[in-house]
Amino acid sequence: MxxxxxxxxxxxxxxxxxxxxxxxxxxxxxxxxxxxxxxxxxxxxxxxxxxxxxxxxxxxxxxxxxxxxxxxxxxxxxxxxxxxxxxxxxxxxxxxxxxxxxxxxxxxxxxxxxxxxxxxxxxxxxxxxxxxxxxxxxxxxxxxxxxxxxxxxxxxxxxxxxxxxxxxxxxxxxxxxxxxxxxxxxxxxxxxxxxxxxxxxxxxxxxxxxxxxxxxxxxxxxxKVEGFEVGCEATTVKQLASLTEDKQIIRLLFQFLNARVVSRWLQTLRVGKKTQPLWGKVKWKYLTKKGFAITFWSILPTAITKQLYRLASKAKYD
CATH class of the missing domain: 3.90.550.10 (Spore Coat Polysaccharide Biosynthesis Protein SpsA; Chain A)
Structure with missing residues (x-):
């Protein structure tokens, strides 16, 4: 079985x-x-x-x-x-x-x-x-x-x-x-x-x-041990989006990808690894409000970003 x-x-x-x-x-x-x-x-x-x-x-x-x-x-x-x-x-x-x-x-x-x-x-x-x-x-x-x-x-x-x-x-x-x-x-x-x-x-x-x-x-x-990277989901999302004409599914696929990228960035921050700005790594058109805020945080100095992360630790992106 x-x-x-x-x-x-x-x-x-x-x-x-x-x-x-x-x-x-x-x-x-x-x-x-x-x-x-x-x-x-x-x-x-x-x-x-x-x-x-x-x-x-x-x-x-x-x-x-x-x-x-x-x-x-x-x-x-x-x-x-x-x-x-x-x-x-x-x-x-x-x-x-x-x-x-x-x-x-x-x-x-x-x-x-x-x-x-x-x-x-x-x-x-x-x-x-x-x-x-x-x-x-x-x-x-x-x-x-x-x-x-x-x-x-x-x-x-x-x-x-x-x-x-x-x-x-x-x-x-x-x-x-x-x-x-x-x-x-x-x-x-x-x-x-x-x-x-x-x-x-x-x-x-x-x-x-x-x-x-x-x-x-x-x-x-x-x-715990890996640094930040966009991940293979980016390629998969693009491939799957090309296979459907359902606009809602396409939108959800790219929102899903944004959430994965932001979540991985937060994980990297949490374990003390060096992070990178999220500009160019997310699809702006499909960002949620929380995703937009975290993308903006990513350009700030690391010390400030870590403090903001602690304050927003209940955000459901992580």
Missing amino acids: FSVIIPVYNKYPHLDRSITSVLKQKFEEWELLLVDDGSTDGSLEKARSYSDKRIKVFQRNEPGPGGYAARNLGIAKAKYNWVVFLDADDEWLDNHLVTFFELISYQPNAKIVSSSWKDNFEDNKEERSFPNSYHKKHQAKGIHEIELKAFLKNSIYGAPPFWTGAVGFRKDLLLEIGGFPEGRCKRGGDVDTWLRAIFYGKLAIWSPKLTVVYHRDSVNMVT
């Missing part, structure tokens, strides 16, 4: 947690594909230490940015018709796969399934968990369908309905869209894939059940 893919690159401290969360699933018809991306910290040996016959370990010699190449290898090796993902530093609750099975039974025509997740923050003093923004806004609807326009609108205002560990796809859809953008970008490849999937797959089904924990404390998080 489900092929579970976990890309692994130097995640030794977290690997037991993620693998164990798959082993504890109430729904038992699955295979787990662990794709090591050239780890040097013992992660490969840890992956090979599990004796469950449903677990398969594959090895790549060179790490690929974002784990995109590792996921694509997993997709190629997957034997089931539904493919789901989990990052090596996150975990599922035991109801995750059974929730996906229920969604597929509820809407057999959907090629994308998604559940809700909670963001978990840990520091030396305390651990804090919060449901994601889409869950907060839409949980009262219960199970519901999501089409392209709804995906774009919610993503623009900081409430995307999909996230890597909480989304699943028909394998044929992933193959149709070319999988993850390995070799095309260092960051943003997950979102780029979700965008192409909902554009071509047309329909997703979403459950308000919280089934995944997104750990924000993990080692080697891409958002």
